[in-house]
Amino acid sequence: MSGGMPPRSSMPGAGDGASGEWEVVIGLEIHVQLSTNTKMFCSCPVTFGEEPNTMVCPVCLGHPGTLPVANERAVEYATRIALALGCRIAEHTVFHRKNYFYPDLPKSYQISQFDLPLGLGGRLDVELDDGSLFPVGVTRVHMEEDAGKLVHAGGATGRIHGADYSLVDFNRGGTPLVEVVSEPDMRTPEQARAYLTQLKGLLEHLGVSDVNMEEGSLRCDANVSVRRPGAPLGVKTELKNMNSFRYVQRGLEAEIERQISALEDGETIVQATVHFDPVTGSITTLRSKEEAHDYRYFPEPDLVPIEIDEAYVERVRASVPELPAARRQRFVADYGLPAGDAGILAANRPLGDYFERVAELSGDARLSANWVTGDLSAHLNSTGVGVHESAVTPEALAGLLALLGDGTLSSKLAKDVFQVMLETGRDARAIVDERGLGQISDVVELEGIIAAIVEANPGPTEEFRQGREKVLSFFVGQVMKQTKGQANPKLLNELLRKHLAG
């Protein structure tokens, strides 16, 4: 989340037209690929990046006579998502067929849900930078299957119209999807992006999806309209298939600008699907007629309705890992972490887990949090490596913190050692020993050095004895110079005073 979230009442940029204020209304439809082992309605493995059409079977190729069988794990994951979003779980939920022809859709219908979805009426409290919460209503959470992937060869458009030929890869076809539909509660592109960021974090936390926008395991469509404040909703357009957080925000900004300028020019907005081109920054409108589908939904007769009882819901609820908001509160209450650190650690489940492990091993939660949100996160962010792949394990970091705690390392040296640990994957003790980096905390050794320096500098010694405290730093500098900075500062201070006092 960057740039800060403006309060709802003022919407700089997006909402002001020449003829006065416009209010922007945004709702998001998020498609989440579930990370189940097998597909939604057959036993093919869910994969990414395999040879085309190798992860297929008669069922997911839509061969005549085949039948779908619902993946229980997918239903469980979907229930987990719905519960985490505070939805009411339907006791009786039904799959419907959504009928349309397209080459990536083997049965020429998608098994989806319609008027009896799994979850209804939830809410996601989106946390703003100032720590305040901005509630976004969740209309529904439903299950469906993914389509295959088309590759268009030749032609300039990159779309099926105008291509020389098109190929279909059905490996993705039948992958379990959950669609999360929000209420039109967002008023700025930044809010939409914040909602998306928070939802992504939540899904990651639930362990139900890879949530990778680039690989398409998280996809976002936005419904957007503008109106005069207080007026009824304007005509909306649907902004499709934006595959990064940045494009969501930029696409929305471009489309809002287009709508406002059209309305300012006295034109009307036509309900349509629009595409955002991230390269040119421009919006292309597909004519509404071209896209006018009547999906002829009807209940899928090949699947029995799913009856969900209280016991099942409770079982799934128990499997839902602690949610970010609750975790943040616990980190503040139990570990005494500042709200900022707690928020960062709670928003990212693997990072939070990492932190808890370091805190447990080191016994110093605040110090652990400093290192995990500081040096470790900086490294992970700059390299794009996930925390679970970090070269420094929680055990290794705790080992470093122990050396810091017992005075072997100064803060500065600890940072240097940490860099070496990141590069080599070795533990702190081995690096310290090998490089002779440990602080000199040996009283006898230090006293010998101090005695020699005091003896060699009778002038400053006399000045100190006459009450000039400042002279102490001269002696510290001398000792540090001679020990290459490895003298334990606290011990040095103590011993110097003793010797200077005579």
Added chain:
Amino acid sequence: MEVFSLTARACRDLLGSGEASATELVDLYLDQVERVDDRVGAFLLVDREGALAQAAAVDAKPRAERLPWEGVPIALKDLLCVEGMETTCASRILKGYRPPYDATVVAKLRAAGLVLLGKLNMDEFAMGSSTENSSVQLTHNPWDLERVPGGSSGGSAACVAAAEAPWSLGSDTGGSIRQPASLCGVVGMKPTYGAVSRYGLIAFASSLDQIGPLTRDVSDAAALLDIIAGKDPMDSTSVGLPAPIALPTRTDLTGLRFGVIREFLGEACEPGVRRVFDGAVAAIHAAGGVCDELQLPSVEKGLAAYYIIAPAEASSNLARFDGVRFGHRSEGASDLIDMYSRTRSEGFGEEVKRRIMIGTYVLSSGYYDAYYTQAQKTRTLIADDFRRAFGQVDYLISPTSPTVAFRIGERTQDPLAMYLSDLCTIPANLAGLPAISIPAGLSDGLPVGLQIVGPHFSEQGLLEAAYAVEQGLGLSDLPPIAEAAR
């Protein structure tokens, strides 16, 4: 061996006693196909080589190690997928289609050791009541070659009537097993919805389709049902049967009450059919059963509800035939939409197109509630009517078809007259009930069937009752083609 005297049980016994080898049996039926099928037209595909190879494998096994039905031949309606064997639903759009898998019932037949003779003609995608909607060929009624065998499982019924196979499998969506069984003078049974897996049955209307046996007598129907029934993890709507099906033994109907469905004896019912039906009622009385007329007020709306629900589901089920992955694809299309349009225009026949259009229409936004929702309500009312009726009687009876076999071409120009053929059979599909048609006698030399409908999962009892009626009627008529074959 006289092929017309053989039931599947008789085949089993000949194999068991060693009086015939599996190869001899297969040869016997292949010879009969050779002799009569140019006139009957039941088979779309005869797998001579495959059947003989299968038979040879059975013969190579010591008799003691064989399964009870191992080596008994069977033929299949051409909408059951057999791995690698052309399966077309008698449609141009699936010409050359070889499924990459076996239907669950086919796997069960294989596991039981039955020998697959080939694939049988049908109305295209099971849409029709005369098998005249096959895009490949006509099938002729073995009792009168100028007449239709009924449909849509016309090939399945005709092949058993002409003794081209001891038994066969068909599918029943609105009467497609029972009506042709009635018109061809054989036994046809539609099990309770969910008793038999639909996996590998190329769907017409998913919520109505059931696979079932067509046989020479009730005992064979029981035996074949036992082989094919069962819950299947590949079909979420399958539940199987409460217990294995035993061969029926009941001959006395004392204590059983039969309800005669008054609505099915109206003016649509031919006098000759009525006469044979009354004879069957008398036979039930004679065997100790009680028959009472009763009313099922909603069943008359069954036809209307059926012709909304079945096309609605079909319009969606048949959408996968788009030329992209298998089957027919039109040459020379200019773009994607043109490819879809040409492929489907060329690939589907008139009746299939009619039903796809009806189905598409009734599911369209603005019409859905008026048609589809109303039809589903009617379906519930019909199920309620049956439930009430089964509170009063054990089984319901009626003629299976209001008419005997009609002449080829007689109804092809009048879809509504054709649709009336299934008046008596459709309600059991809408309510998901088991129903059987058994031969009840002849009217002017043409077979008339008696339909018996039971409560859900009452198959064993239904077969026992049907067996008792069959014994009481004691029919032994053979179609003229049997005489001609001698």
